[in-house]
Amino acid sequence: MTRPRQPTLRLLSLNVNGLQDKDKRRWLFNLLERDKWDVILLQETHHRSPEEGAAWAQEGPNGLRCNWSGPAFWCHYTSQSRGVAILFRATAKTSNLTVRHSSATGRTLSVDFTFSGLPYTVVCVYAPSVAADRPHYYTQELLSSLPGDRHLLVGGNFNCIAGQQDMLDPDSPPGQRTLGYWTGLRHVETDHSLYDVWRDLNSDRRAFTHIATSGQSAARLDRWLISERLRARVSKEPQAIGNVLGYPGDHLGVSLSLTAPAATLYGAAVWRLPLHLLDDQPFCDRIAEAVPAYLGAHPLGPDLTRGRRWEDLKRQVKDIALQRSWALAAQQRASQKVLEADSRAAMAAYSRSPSAETLLAWQDAHQLLQALNAEAAKGAALHAGVVWQFYGEQSTFWFHHLARDRQSRTELKALRAAHARAASAI
Known part of the structure; x- marks a missing residue:
C-alpha cells in the first residue's frame, strides 16, 4: 500500500584541512556520493578562485566524470588557508538556490533555498583560529550577513566553545577555547534565536570533533546552530545528529537531518533488475x-x-x-x-x-x-x-x-x- 512519507534534508559540515591534493578530493567526493548527503558544508578548502573550486567539482576520477553533479558554490582565499564551499546534491528536494553572501575573507558563505515550501538560508562558517580575531568576525562579518526573515542553518568550524562541557579534559580550564564565544558568537545566537542542536539533545554528554595539535586536549569546535522555529523539524531518527567518522580532514564531520512536517504521498517506486x-x-x-x-x-x-x-x-x-x-x-x-x-x-x-x-x-x-x-x-x-x-x-x-x-x-x-x-x- 502507498503510505505517507516525510521529505527529509540531510546535511553534513566538514573541515577538510585542504583540498589541493587530487587523491584527497577523489576520496572526499566518493564518500559524499556514497552517503547521499543533500547539503554539504566544507571548510578549509584552500582553493584560490571560484574557477578552481568549480574545476575540482568537474574533474572526476582521473578526469572521466564529474566529482559532483549538483549545484556547488565556492568562496575562496588562498591555496594555503581558509576557503569554504556549499554543495547541493542534484536530487535533493531543494529549489530556488541563490547565493546570499560570500565574504572576501574566505570564511563565510551563505545560500538561500526553498525546502518543502519554506525559505531557508544555509551558512558555512570557518571562524578564526586566533582568539583575538573571533569577536570581530562574529559581530562584524557573520552577524550582519544573516537574514532575519528566513529559517537559518548555520554550520561549520566555530573554533570556540561555550564552556567546560565542550572539552574532554575535565581537569583543564577552557582557556583560549571560550574566547570569542561570549563576546561574539553568543550575540549571533541571541539576535537570531539560534540553538546548538547536538547540545540540546545531549545536555549531559561530552564529545569532541577536533584534537589539539599538541595532542593534549580535544574540543567540540564543529556544530550546527539552527533557528528555534526548526526545533520540531529535527529528525528523530538514530544518527540524525552527531559525529561522522572516516572522512578526510583533521576534524570529525557533524550531521543534521530535518524532516518536513507535512507528509507527502509517494506511490510505489519503479524497480529494475540491477x-x-x-x-x-x-x-x-x-x-x-x-x-x-x-x-x-x-x-x-x-x-x-x-x-x-x-x-x-x-x-x-x-x-x-x-x-x-x-x-x-x-x-x-x-x-x-x-x-x-x-x-x-x-x-x-x-x-x-x-x-x-x-x-x-x-x-x-x-x-x-x-x-x-x-x-x-x-x-x-x-x-x-x-x-x-x-x-x-x-x-x-x-x-x-x-x-x-x-x-x-x-x-x-x-x-x-x-x-x-x-x-x-x-
Missing part, C-alpha cells in the same frame, strides 16, 4: 533453479492465468535480486562497520578517561577507517576508468539506449522454455 547481478554467479545459479521450480509448482488453470503467473514470477525474481543485493552490500560494509565500531569505542574510551594513551588509540583507529575509505575511492575511480575505456564520451541519450538494448537481450531461458512447452501443448 544488471550487475547478471555477472554474479550465485545469483544466476539461484535464478536458474528458482524459475523452473516456481513454474512447476504453479501450473496454469482456471484460478491462475498466464498474466497473473507472470506477475507473480516477477515478484519472486525481484525478491531474490533484492536479497542478493542486500547480501553483497552487507559484505562490502562489513569491514567498514568493524572499523567504525573500533573508532567509536576508542573515542568513547578517550571521553571517559582522557590521556595520551587513549588519545593515540583513537587516532590509530580513526586513521584505519580513513585508509579504508580512501581505498574505496580508488576502486570507484577504477570503475569509472573501465566504463570510459569501453564507452568513451557519449550523450545521455546514448547511455539510455544502451541500457534498453541490453535489457532487450536479457533472457530468462528457463521461463522461455516453459512457455514454449506450454504453447506447444495447446
